[in-house]
Amino acid sequence: MCRGLSVTPEWIIEKTGIKRRYIAAKDDRASDYATEAAAEALAMAGVSAEQIDLVIGCTFSGDYIYPPVSAKVQQNIKAQHAQIFDLQANCCGFVTGLTVASDRMLVDSEVRHALVIGVEFCSRYIDRTDVNTAIYLSDGAGAAVLSRIAPGSGILGSAFLTDSSNYEAVRMRGGGSSFPTHGREFDPTIDLMEMNGLATWKQAITHLPTVIRRACAKASVNLSDVDFFIFHQANYNLIDYVIRKIGFDLSRTYTNVQEIGNTGSASPAIALSEAVAKGLLEPGKLVVIAAVGAGFNFAANVWKWSLKGGGSADVQ
Amino acid sequence: MLNEATLRQVMSAVLNVAPSAIEQNSSMDTIGTWDSLRHLHLILAIEDEFKVSIPDDEAGNITSYALIKLVLQDLLKDA
Numbered sequence: 001m002c003r004g005l006s007v008t009p010e011w012i013i014e015k016t017g018i019k020r021r022y023i024a025a026k027d028d029r030a031s032d033y034a035t036e037a038a039a040e041a042l043a044m045a046g047v048s049a050e051q052i053d054l055v056i057g058c059t060f061s062g063d064y065i066y067p068p069v070s071a072k073v074q075q076n077i078k079a080q081h082a083q084i085f086d087l088q089a090n091c092c093g094f095v096t097g098l099t100v101a102s103d104r105m106l107v108d109s110e111v112r113h114a115l116v117i118g119v120e121f122c123s124r125y126i127d128r129t130d131v132n133t134a135i136y137l138s139d140g141a142g143a144a145v146l147s148r149i150a151p152g153s154g155i156l157g158s159a160f161l162t163d164s165s166n167y168e169a170v171r172m173r174g175g176g177s178s179f180p181t182h183g184r185e186f187d188p189t190i191d192l193m194e195m196n197g198l199a200t201w202k203q204a205i206t207h208l209p210t211v212i213r214r215a216c217a218k219a220s221v222n223l224s225d226v227d228f229f230i231f232h233q234a235n236y237n238l239i240d241y242v243i244r245k246i247g248f249d250l251s252r253t254y255t256n257v258q259e260i261g262n263t264g265s266a267s268p269a270i271a272l273s274e275a276v277a278k279g280l281l282e283p284g285k286l287v288v289i290a291a292v293g294a295g296f297n298f299a300a301n302v303w304k305w306s307l308k309g310g311g312s313a314d315v316q
Numbered sequence: 317m318l319n320e321a322t323l324r325q326v327m328s329a330v331l332n333v334a335p336s337a338i339e340q341n342s343s344m345d346t347i348g349t350w351d352s353l354r355h356l357h358l359i360l361a362i363e364d365e366f367k368v369s370i371p372d373d374e375a376g377n378i379t380s381y382a383l384i385k386l387v388l389q390d391l392l393k394d395a
Contacts, residue, residue, distance in 0.1 A: 015353055201352045202376035205359075209372045241356040245375070 017236020058093030093265030138261030142269025157219025
């Protein structure tokens with residue numbers, strides 16, 4: 001990767017912690033990855049596709065602008081009873097999706113189980129000579145199944161925060177209605193991702209700890225009582241800072257950004273599933289999942305952890 | 317009350333420059349090693365040294381010696 005950049009691998013690792021990224025094969029589709037993650041989550045949860053009543057696809061890089069990738073997943077896994085929609089909150093997508101799914105379950109008794117998927121094909125929108133994006137972004141998918149549980153466990157609260165003062169700092173303009181692709185040549189300055197690293201860094205360190213504190217307050221949980229944190233895997237140093245800024249150390253979180261890179265809205269989903277597989281989230285423990293995304297958007301939710309069938313995250 | 321010599325020591329250690337290089341007008345723009353990564357370390361080191369919690373909405377903005385001093389003086393005024 002460094003052949004096209006004016007930085008060394010050592011520099012990248014020092015600044016980001018990222019040693020490896022994944023790039024989807026040319027013929028792969030985001031819906032393929034989403035479907036595979038969904039199938040694994042269903043198997044882990046012991047829930048059949050027929051029992052899924054809601055599929056939320058959290059992505060900014062789905063197969064098409066529309067129809068939503070969640071429709072393709074519904075078709076692929078044969079979840080014929082499920083309502084579907086995609087949720088675009090950039091890297092906050094999965095955390096937002098967990099809240100939206102649990103809110104739907106709270107108000108609609110017909111939603112028995114919800115499938116929330118984070119999937120990104122960032123590589124399709126990256127200039128490999130742009131150090132601001134190429135060194136971070138990666139492709140991947142992760143998913144969680146939410147099921148019903150007795151009150152007092154599952155999701156306890158969520159908080160969201162938006163600071164749109166840096167709206168233009170992280171963007172992908174090409175293909176949007178202000179920059180349609182018809183009638184013009186491909187323009188890498190418009191048609192690929194742009195990221196102002198300094199603005200992103202400033203936003204993240206300002207608001208990510210705040211939204212975590214707010215989520216805990218809304219859930220009537222003392223931050224100091226939280227047992228474990230799952231963060232959007234944007235940058236190892238940022239995670240190290242945030243966990244220390246809120247009074248903990250890295251032993252209270254799980255990171256895979258070093259080996260996976262930043263997979264956008266898929267990143268907290270992948271980190272969560274790996275943490276579950278490693279047995280890091282014990283039933284009854286308080287868990288916070290938090291993310292920052294373009295916009296800038298911030299999301300956090302607080303869970304009293306409970307697992308059904310060994311794998312699914314319970315909602316209520 | 318803020319001990320500026322201690323602040324300079326913390327900054328020089330984190331930013332890897334001589335204490336004498338930390339001046340009243342020093343900032344991210346004047347100290348080459350003061351990048352975003354070192355700034356994160358600096359915030360945490362200052363909190364550790366002075367036993368304060370720098371407010372989240374200040375942490376990203378105090379990118380000069382003068383601004384750090386101002387925030388620390390305020391945090392330490394009752395200490």
